[in-house]
Amino acid sequence: MLHWGYDEHNGPAHWKEVFPVANGDRQSPIDIKTEETNVEFDDTVNKSVLTGGPLSGTYRLRQVHFHWGSSDEAGSEHAVDGMKYAAELHVVHWNAEKYSSFVEAARQSDGLAVMAVFLKVGECNPQLKKITDRLDTIRIKGKRALFTNFDPSCLLPKSLDYWTYFGSLTVPPLLESVIWIVLREPISVCSEQQVQAQIPDVTVSVKNK
Numbered sequence: 001m002l003h004w005g006y007d008e009h010n011g012p013a014h015w016k017e018v019f020p021v022a023n024g025d026r027q028s029p030i031d032i033k034t035e036e037t038n039v040e041f042d043d044t045v046n047k048s049v050l051t052g053g054p055l056s057g058t059y060r061l062r063q064v065h066f067h068w069g070s071s072d073e074a075g076s077e078h079a080v081d082g083m084k085y086a087a088e089l090h091v092v093h094w095n096a097e098k099y100s101s102f103v104e105a106a107r108q109s110d111g112l113a114v115m116a117v118f119l120k121v122g123e124c125n126p127q128l129k130k131i132t133d134r135l136d137t138i139r140i141k142g143k144r145a146l147f148t149n150f151d152p153s154c155l156l157p158k159s160l161d162y163w164t165y166f167g168s169l170t171v172p173p174l175l176e177s178v179i180w181i182v183l184r185e186p187i188s189v190c191s192e193q194q195v196q197a198q199i200p201d202v203t204v205s206v207k208n209k
């Protein structure tokens with residue numbers, strides 16, 4: 001396998017040939033089975049509130065990127081009760097309190113925290129417009145768009161209910177260093193905001209200056 005990808009010759013079935021951690025016990029993505037998961041609440045106060053979530057300490061924003069597929073039915077990486085969404089937004093952070101660099105953090109079991117937000121096709125999303133308007137400039141895999149003062153929290157849905165689990169990067173190097181926070185409520189994107197990338201399933205990264 002020359003370089004990992006999503007084709008027959010270099011797709012997920014082959015990744016373990018170069019990244020043996022693919023056979024690990026906390027590989028992502030997973031299919032979230034809601035009937036088996038409790039949304040965590042801190043019930044030590046008189047009304048249930050989510051406090052701090054699963055993270056101890058603060059995780060520094062590293063990058064935001066999307067995953068999508070060649071159809072609206074199978075673009076997300078995680079699934080909920082077997083159902084996939086049109087796309088999935090990942091907001092990648094690293095534990096800058098405990099580790100001195102992102103690459104070092106990426107090798108630690110509590111080094112990374114990625115918030116995943118599902119995208120469904122519906123009304124146009126004015127917040128997402130800041131990114132989708134720029135997708136035309138990064139149609140080719142590997143190209144990057146630089147944004148200044150981009151606050152990813154503007155992309156979040158109303159409810160911050162989430163599922164969380166200890167997992168991995170979903171693409172090579174597949175490091176088992178990610179605390180996943182998967183939001184239950186999807187955000188919407190309209191078809192005009194979807195750029196048909198020349199290579200489906202390409203992951204584009206948006207990096208702030």
Ligand SMILES: COc1cccc(N2C=Cc3cc(S(N)(=O)=O)sc3S2(=O)=O)c1
Pocket residue numbers: 090092102103106114168169170171172173174175178
């Ligand atoms: C040592 O080089 C490293 C170390 C750690 C991460 C990466 N990266 C490559 C894959 C990858 C996968 C991500 S996902 N889809 O699970 O959110 S985030 C991410 S990355 O940070 O760009 C490169």
Ligand SMILES: [Zn+2]
Pocket residue numbers: 065066067090170203
């Ligand atoms: Zn991702």
